[in-house]
Amino acid sequence: MAQLTRVSGSVGLITLQSPPVNALSAAVRQGIVDTVQRALSDPEVKSVVVCGQNGIFCGGADIKEFGTNMSGPPLVPLIHAIEVAHKPVVAAIEGIALGGGLELALGCHYRIAHSKAKLGLPEVTLGLLPAAGGSQRLPRLIGVPAALDLITTGRHITAAEALKLGVVDQVTAHSTVDVAVKFALSVAGKPLDGRRISSLPCPRPPNMDALFEGVMKKVRQSARGAIAPIACVQAIRAAATLPYDQGMERELELMASLFTSDQARALQYIFFAQRAVARWSMPSGARWDTSKPRPVHKAAVIGLGTMGRGIAVALAQTGLSVVAVETQEKQLMAAKQEMSGMLERGAKRRGVAPAFDKIRYSPDIKAVADVDLVIEAVFEDMALKEKVFQQLSALCKPGTLLCTNTSGLDVDHLASQTRSPELVVGMHFFAPAHVMKLLEVVYGSKSSPQALATAMQLGKKMGKVSVAVGNCRGFVGNRMLKPYSEQAFFLLEEGATPELVDGALEDFGFPMGLFRMSDLSGLDVGWRVRKVDGLGKSSGASGQQARIRQGRRYSPLGDVLCEQGRFGQKTGRGWYQYDKPGGRVGRPDPWLHSFLEEYRAQHGLVARRIDHQEVLERCLYTLINEGFRILEDGIAAGPEEIDIIYVFGYGWPRHRGGPMFYASMVGLEKVLARLEFYQEAHPDVPYLQPCNLLKRLVASGSPPVHKWREVVKKLHSQL
Numbered sequence: 001m002a003q004l005t006r007v008s009g010s011v012g013l014i015t016l017q018s019p020p021v022n023a024l025s026a027a028v029r030q031g032i033v034d035t036v037q038r039a040l041s042d043p044e045v046k047s048v049v050v051c052g053q054n055g056i057f058c059g060g061a062d063i064k065e066f067g068t069n070m071s072g073p074p075l076v077p078l079i080h081a082i083e084v085a086h087k088p089v090v091a092a093i094e095g096i097a098l099g100g101g102l103e104l105a106l107g108c109h110y111r112i113a114h115s116k117a118k119l120g121l122p123e124v125t126l127g128l129l130p131a132a133g134g135s136q137r138l139p140r141l142i143g144v145p146a147a148l149d150l151i152t153t154g155r156h157i158t159a160a161e162a163l164k165l166g167v168v169d170q171v172t173a174h175s176t177v178d179v180a181v182k183f184a185l186s187v188a189g190k191p192l193d194g195r196r197i198s199s200l201p202c203p204r205p206p207n208m209d210a211l212f213e214g215v216m217k218k219v220r221q222s223a224r225g226a227i228a229p230i231a232c233v234q235a236i237r238a239a240a241t242l243p244y245d246q247g248m249e250r251e252l253e254l255m256a257s258l259f260t261s262d263q264a265r266a267l268q269y270i271f272f273a274q275r276a277v278a279r280w281s282m283p284s285g286a287r288w289d290t291s292k293p294r295p296v297h298k299a300a301v302i303g304l305g306t307m308g309r310g311i312a313v314a315l316a317q318t319g320l321s322v323v324a325v326e327t328q329e330k331q332l333m334a335a336k337q338e339m340s341g342m343l344e345r346g347a348k349r350r351g352v353a354p355a356f357d358k359i360r361y362s363p364d365i366k367a368v369a370d371v372d373l374v375i376e377a378v379f380e381d382m383a384l385k386e387k388v389f390q391q392l393s394a395l396c397k398p399g400t401l402l403c404t405n406t407s408g409l410d411v412d413h414l415a416s417q418t419r420s421p422e423l424v425v426g427m428h429f430f431a432p433a434h435v436m437k438l439l440e441v442v443y444g445s446k447s448s449p450q451a452l453a454t455a456m457q458l459g460k461k462m463g464k465v466s467v468a469v470g471n472c473r474g475f476v477g478n479r480m481l482k483p484y485s486e487q488a489f490f491l492l493e494e495g496a497t498p499e500l501v502d503g504a505l506e507d508f509g510f511p512m513g514l515f516r517m518s519d520l521s522g523l524d525v526g527w528r529v530r531k532v533d534g535l536g537k538s539s540g541a542s543g544q545q546a547r548i549r550q551g552r553r554y555s556p557l558g559d560v561l562c563e564q565g566r567f568g569q570k571t572g573r574g575w576y577q578y579d580k581p582g583g584r585v586g587r588p589d590p591w592l593h594s595f596l597e598e599y600r601a602q603h604g605l606v607a608r609r610i611d612h613q614e615v616l617e618r619c620l621y622t623l624i625n626e627g628f629r630i631l632e633d634g635i636a637a638g639p640e641e642i643d644i645i646y647v648f649g650y651g652w653p654r655h656r657g658g659p660m661f662y663a664s665m666v667g668l669e670k671v672l673a674r675l676e677f678y679q680e681a682h683p684d685v686p687y688l689q690p691c692n693l694l695k696r697l698v699a700s701g702s703p704p705v706h707k708w709r710e711v712v713k714k715l716h717s718q719l
């Protein structure tokens with residue numbers, strides 16, 4: 001809805017009213033049409049101000065309406081009607097002007113923003129383009145290069161940047177509406193020539209063809225198969241080369257191809273999934289809205305290796321006091337140096353002072369005595385972690401939350417080492433911890449709702465996308481990685497090369513295939529875990545028996561490479577070869593190809609032709625199958641949790657919506673049928689055995705993904 005009031009005698013003040021973000025729902029659009037018409041036809045009104053209620057201008061189109069039978073007046077003519085008005089219209093931008101909200105403001109003759117406002121055209125992040133004239137007006141207003149940047153990235157800009165670019169005319173730290181009303185009074189009756197953006201020529205940049213070619217190349221590379229960024233460039237090119245009306249036709253044509261695309265559906269699903277996972281619940285019935293977090297002012301991090309350093313920096317940047325404990329003197333010195341650099345760079349990026357004084361370094365774990373929360377990040381070694389938790393339990397003040405950053409060890413077992421197991425949760429960060437957005441928050445069987453609420457809230461404060469999951473080996477993310485990587489190894493045994501497997505996964509949209517990723521993070525990491533599990537030895541034997549462990553097919557390929565010192569980038573050799581240890585650019589390695597041939601011969605394996613489709617089906621469908629098992633086991637409350645973990649933590653292409661959403665798009669019948677097909681061919685691979693929940697969903701007619709949460713809930717209530 002929108003309300004019209006007359007203020008200061010002759011200014012018509014139109015206020016958008018649709019909490020929480022004044023999105024342009026059908027009712028709001030109708031409200032704008034009606035109020036604009038009334039204001040323009042009222043002889044007492046000499047100028048108009050458009051604002052939003054509760055200090056928020058407008059969050060853009062109502063995304064919930066997409067995919068429905070959209071009714072109500074369309075946005076394009078509505079904005080056009082404002083632009084051609086004979087009375088000046090001023091947008092008073094407070095809070096946010098995003099998407100259609102900014103496009104509405106671009107249709108106004110003047111824009112005044114509050115200094116704390118954020119503006120942007122984030123449509124590309126939803127698989128769309130700014131199709132209410134945004135792609136045509138913005139380049140006319142701020143030039144093609146700046147418009148390309150804003151529209152293809154969808155980034156939100158500050159009012160200061162908006163002023164510098166020319167998106168807004170004025171920025172104020174006072175009441176934006178008051179300033180806008182005064183301004184509207186001052187421009188009443190003045191000519192509007194030059195204020196209607198659509199009638200301005202689009203400034204032609206020098207070397208326009210080269211500019212668009214370069215941007216298109218860059219966008220194609222970074223988009224990894226996403227179609228919206230490409231359509232955005234095409235629309236801006238239309239603005240630069242065609243008259244406005246023809247540009248608008250092109251904008252609509254491009255939008256039509258995006259609007260109903262699977263990618264737009266996937267990206268919009270991720271938008272809502274990201275918000276849905278914040279509304280966590282536990283099997284006990286405890287929920288996000290009924291569990292009160294504890295205040296956390298001071299935290300400790302134990303172990304300043306790769307992870308501890310990033311976690312401590314992220315905590316300090318959030319404003320917490322941090323006690324950083326590292327027992328190895330050399331490591332402590334190295335950590336201090338690296339963390340200072342991290343703090344300095346982070347501060348420079350954010351335009352603030354580095355938070356050096358927030359961190360106190362100590363070689364002694366006793367320094368944790370007065371902290372509110374501890375995050376343990378020592379080696380992935382259960383005996384060591386047990387000892388650390390016993391110490392923490394004895395040293396910390398009562399009520400301190402004890403968290404572990406383990407990648408997958410048993411949180412319940414660690415909790416059992418303490419006096420207060422209800423205060424123990426997993427806080428599983430991803431490397432680099434001060435950069436990566438994902439945080440898996442793992443509740444154990446004894447974790448209290450308050451402990452979970454505290455960790456979730458801290459994650460949010462740190463700017464992380466926090467997902468609450470249950471306790472099991474590898475939690476959600478790493479548990480699903482196991483069948484995925486297992487299949488990749490089997491594919492090498494059967495005739496594939498690392499390049500072929502990675503090529504298929506990268507064409508699908510992963511930034512890195514499994515083998516390239518394994519070289520980056522180090523083959524030795526998984527090897528150590530396999531050895532603890534009683535695997536991880538190549539055995540040296542030949543034939544099929546050498547590839548059976550614990551009654552199931554096992555590939556010792558990774559173990560053989562590790563035994564030869566091939567740990568990946570760090571040693572200059574892994575699944576690929578590098579110029580030197582620490583080298584970053586991997587090249588196919590002829591040694592590895594011969595090694596694979598010898599390995600197959602030694603084990604009686606005959607190489608066959610493997611195509612991209614088989615790679616994707618075997619790697620991704622087994623991963624998805626494990627996702628269904630995770631739902632069945634109650635480790636994740638819904639598919640949204642799994643999808644958010646994969647998109648934000650594991651490089652799953654966002655425009656494919658996460659593995660569970662992807663399965664729903666492929667069709668559950670097909671996923672099931674292909675798993676059955678591969679299982680028949682490989683009966684010794686349990687991960688290929690389709691899980692019951694998948695079968696159940698198919699038997700019940702494959703309900704859409706947004707219904708799975710309910711199905712899972714029902715399933716657990718019947719148990």
Ligand SMILES: CCCCCCCCCCCCCC(=O)CC(=O)SCCNC(=O)CCNC(=O)[C@H](O)C(C)(C)COP(=O)(O)OP(=O)(O)OC[C@H]1O[C@@H](n2cnc3c(N)ncnc32)[C@H](O)[C@@H]1OP(=O)(O)O
Pocket residue numbers: 020021023059060061062063064075076096098099100101122123126128130131132255256259260272275276
């Ligand atoms: C064959 C067919 C041919 C078709 C041709 C079609 C032609 C169509 C032409 C016209 C097209 C017009 C296109 C257009 O206008 C495009 C757009 O505007 S797309 C939307 C752009 N806007 C955004 O992307 C903003 C999204 N929101 C945010 O980034 C954040 O929510 C925001 C910064 C606004 C606030 O963040 P925060 O304070 O952290 O709060 P939350 O994120 O938790 O949000 C609170 C609450 O509000 C819901 N919400 C937010 N934005 C919207 C929205 N735009 N629509 C609906 N709902 C929104 C959000 O979901 C939260 O609610 P929950 O219940 O928790 O989910």
Ligand SMILES: NC(=O)C1=CN([C@@H]2O[C@H](COP(=O)(O)OP(=O)(O)OC[C@H]3O[C@@H](n4cnc5c(N)ncnc54)[C@H](O)[C@@H]3O)[C@@H](O)[C@H]2O)C=CC1
Pocket residue numbers: 302303304305306307308325326327328331365376377378379380381384388405406407408428429430431
């Ligand atoms: N490296 C990664 O990508 C990720 C690792 N993790 C997990 O995070 C934890 C830490 O991993 P990394 O940082 O990679 O290990 P790391 O080997 O880089 O660092 C561990 C640090 O802990 C220190 N340490 C050992 N015992 C200690 C003690 N009693 N008190 C204080 N410090 C002690 C060591 O000296 C070392 O500096 C592990 O549980 C790991 O599984 C989780 C997510 C990702």
